[in-house]
Amino acid sequence: MRAHEVAASAGVTVFHEPHARVLEGRRLLLIGLVVSAALLVLVTGVGAMLTSEASATDFTAKNLAPSAAHLFGTDWMGRDMLARTLAGLSTSIGIGLVSAVVSSLVALALAAVSALGGRRADAVVSWLIDLVMGIPHIVLLILISYALGRGALGVCVGVAITHWPSLTRVLRAEIMQLREQPFIATSRALGVGGVRLALTHALPCVLPQYLVGLVLLFPHAILHEASITFLGFGLSPETPAIGVILSEAMGYLTAGSWWLAVFPGVALLLVVLLFDRVGSCLRRMMSVEEVQL
C-alpha cells in the first residue's frame, strides 16, 4: 500500500510522496526517449537506403492518389511519394545534424569566451548575439545561402551561423554561475589559465545543458533547412528533400493533387515533434527540479 493510501485511510494529507512516482515517471521518460530516438534512426536509415527509389520515375503510374501500392501516392513523373518523403527526411535530418552540431559548438565556444574572457569579450559576444538576432533568421539564411552560391553547403553554414545565439545565452548564464563557485576560484588562485579552466572545469559542468540544447536545436535546424529549400535557396531540385517536394507540390495544388503536399508535410512535422520529444525527455531527466516530481 502506498503512502497516500495509508494516509487517506487515516484521514491525513500527504504533501510529499516522492519515491514510487519518481521511478515510474523516470522510466516513462526513458522509454519515451528511447522509442523516439529509435524511430528517428529508423527513418534516417530507411530514407538513406531509398535514395535511388526516390528518383525512379514510372510514367505508367503518374499522379496516382494514395493506394496500397503507393501509400503516399505518386507525383507527375510517377515517383513514389513515400520513398521520396523518407529520402527527403533522411537528407533533412543529416543536414540538421551537421548544422546543429556546428552551431552548438559555436555557442559553447562563444559562451565560454564571453563568461570567462573578461568584460570586453563579453561585450563583443553580446553585440554579436544582438546583431544575429537583429535580422530575421530567414532573411539572414537567404543572404548566407546567396553568398555561398546556394546548395547544401549554404544551408548548413546558414543554419549553423543563425542558430547559436539562444544556446549561447543559456550556456553563458550557466558558466557565469559556475564562476562564483569555490572550486573555480580556487583553481584561479592556483594559476589555472582561461582555456584550461574552460576545458577542465566549465565544460564538464555545462555538458548536460549543452547536450539538451544541442538536441533542441535539431528541430529548428530541420525546419529552417526545409523552409530555405522550399524558397529555392537550399538544396538543388534534384535532391529529394522535403523543401523541394513541397515547393514542387505548389504547382499541383490547383490540380487537386493534395497528397503531394499533405503527407510529406505531416512526415516532417512528426520528425520535428520526435526530436522535440527526445530533447524535452533529456531535459526533464537532467533537471534537478523535476527529479522530485
Next chain:
Amino acid sequence: MLRFALGQIVRFFALMVAVSAVTFVLVAASPIDPVQANTGQAAMLTMSAEKRAQLDERWGVDEPVWERYFAWAQDAARGDLGESLRFNAPVVQVVAERAGNSVLLLASAWVISGVLGVALGVLAGALRGSLLDRIVRGYCYLLSATPTFWLAIVVLMVLAVQFGWFPVGFSVPIGVSSEGVTLADRLYHMVLPALTLSVTGVANIALHTREKTVDVLSSDYARFAAARGEGRWAIVWRHGLRNLALPALTLQFGSVSEIIGGSVLVEQVFSYPGIGQATVTAGLGGDAPLLVGLALATAALVFAGNLVANLLYGLVDPRMRKGAVDARA
C-alpha cells in the same frame, strides 16, 4: 532620458552599419553572377563582348567590395539606397511599396497572435490540468513543430482551392485596375496570409504566458489573496495580469523578427507582394542592392520592436521607472 535616447540612436546606427557591411560582404562574396542570373544562359552565349561589358558595368561586377561599400554608404547616408536591378526602380521606392503591403499583414498577424496567445495562455494557466489546458498545450506543441510554409500550403489548399472561399493569391484581384481596388478587396486577399501567420505566432506566447500564470497562481501573494477570499479569476485579474504583461510584451515585441521571417514564407506561398516575397525575388534574382535594402529595413523593424518593448517596460513596471534610464543607457 536624453542619455537613453542618445544611446539608442548610437546603437541603431551601429546596427545599421554592421548589418549593411555584413550583407554587403555576403552579397559580394556570392559566386552567383548577377548578370547571368538575370539574362539567362542562352542570352549570355549569344551576347556580344561590348554588350556584356556594358551589363557588367551597370551591375557593378568588377569593382572591389570596399570601394562599392563606401560609395554605397555615402549615398545611403543621403537616403539613396541605389537602384533595384530586378524591379528597375530605386530600392527605397521598392522597399516602401512592398512594406506598405506587408505592414498591414504583419501588424494584424502580430496583434491577433499576441491577444489570442495571452488569452489562451491565461486560460490554460488558470485552469491548469483541465481539458482546456491540455488542448491549448497540445495545439501549441503541434504548431511550434509545424513548418510555417506547409501550414500556409494546407490553408491555401483547403480554404482557397477546395472550398474556394478565398482568393488563391496576390494582394488585389486580378484584372482590376489599381483605382478599382477597394479596401475590402485588399482585406479579403489578406485574410489567409494573416490567418496563417497569427495561428503560428500564438504558440510561443501562449506557452510562456501559461507558465507565468501558473507561477503567479502558486506564488505567496496569490495564496494570500486566496486566503483573503478572492476567487481564482479575481486573483488573475488583479494580481496576475500586471505580472504577466511584462514578459508577454517582451516576448511579443521580440517576436517581430519571427513574424517577419514567417511572412517571407507565407508571402511566397500566397504570392503576396510584400517585403518577404521581395526578399526571395531579390535573393533568387541576384538583386544585391535590393537585398541590402531589405536586410536594413527588416533589421530596423526588429530594432523598433525591441525599442518599444524597452519603453513599455517603464510604463508597465514601476520598478523599472526609477533609475531605469541610467541602468540602460
